[in-house]
Amino acid sequence: MKIKVITETLSNLEIAKRQLDRSISLFFDERDYVSSLTLAGAAEEILGKILNHERSSSHSLDELIKGALKINSVPVGGHKEKKAKKEIANIANYFKNRIKHYNAEGEITFSVDFYAAEIINRAMSNYFAVTRNETALMIRFKNEVLLGNV
Numbered sequence: 001m002k003i004k005v006i007t008e009t010l011s012n013l014e015i016a017k018r019q020l021d022r023s024i025s026l027f028f029d030e031r032d033y034v035s036s037l038t039l040a041g042a043a044e045e046i047l048g049k050i051l052n053h054e055r056s057s058s059h060s061l062d063e064l065i066k067g068a069l070k071i072n073s074v075p076v077g078g079h080k081e082k083k084a085k086k087e088i089a090n091i092a093n094y095f096k097n098r099i100k101h102y103n104a105e106g107e108i109t110f111s112v113d114f115y116a117a118e119i120i121n122r123a124m125s126n127y128f129a130v131t132r133n134e135t136a137l138m139i140r141f142k143n144e145v146l147l148g149n150v
Contacts, residue, residue: 012046019043020123024137033112034099040119041096047126060122064092117145
């Protein structure tokens with residue numbers, strides 16, 4: 001196959017939207033949960049940065065961290081809060097980061113569909129916060145996976 005030189009100009013939002021929709025397609029159509037998780041993770045990060053840097057708004061991981069800090073009564077401000085935020089983010093992103101980087105630990109066993117769905121959900125929350133819109137695949141995912149309507 002000969003490679004054509006195809007040039008596109010893409011915004012961060014368009015890149016994240018394509019990654020997220022493809023992630024959902026991989027989840028449903030190919031049951032490739034590892035690739036789905038990786039693409040959803042990339043989209044989630046881009047959308048989170050759009051929310052933080054362009055909209056001065058929090059993203060899904062920020063909200064998860066805020067809730068965990070509140071539940072654990074971590075005092076606001078200072079070193080303890082900063083350390084706790086980092087630890088919570090590391091836990092929330094463990095599988096996403098573990099499968100996208102080489103790791104000397106070798107094999108990993110985890111619920112690939114569950115963690116892919118979790119990251120897709122976080123990315124979808126960020127996408128909706130940015131656009132106030134959902135794609136057809138996002139609606140399908142919400143209905144079938146999150147709400148259990150089949």
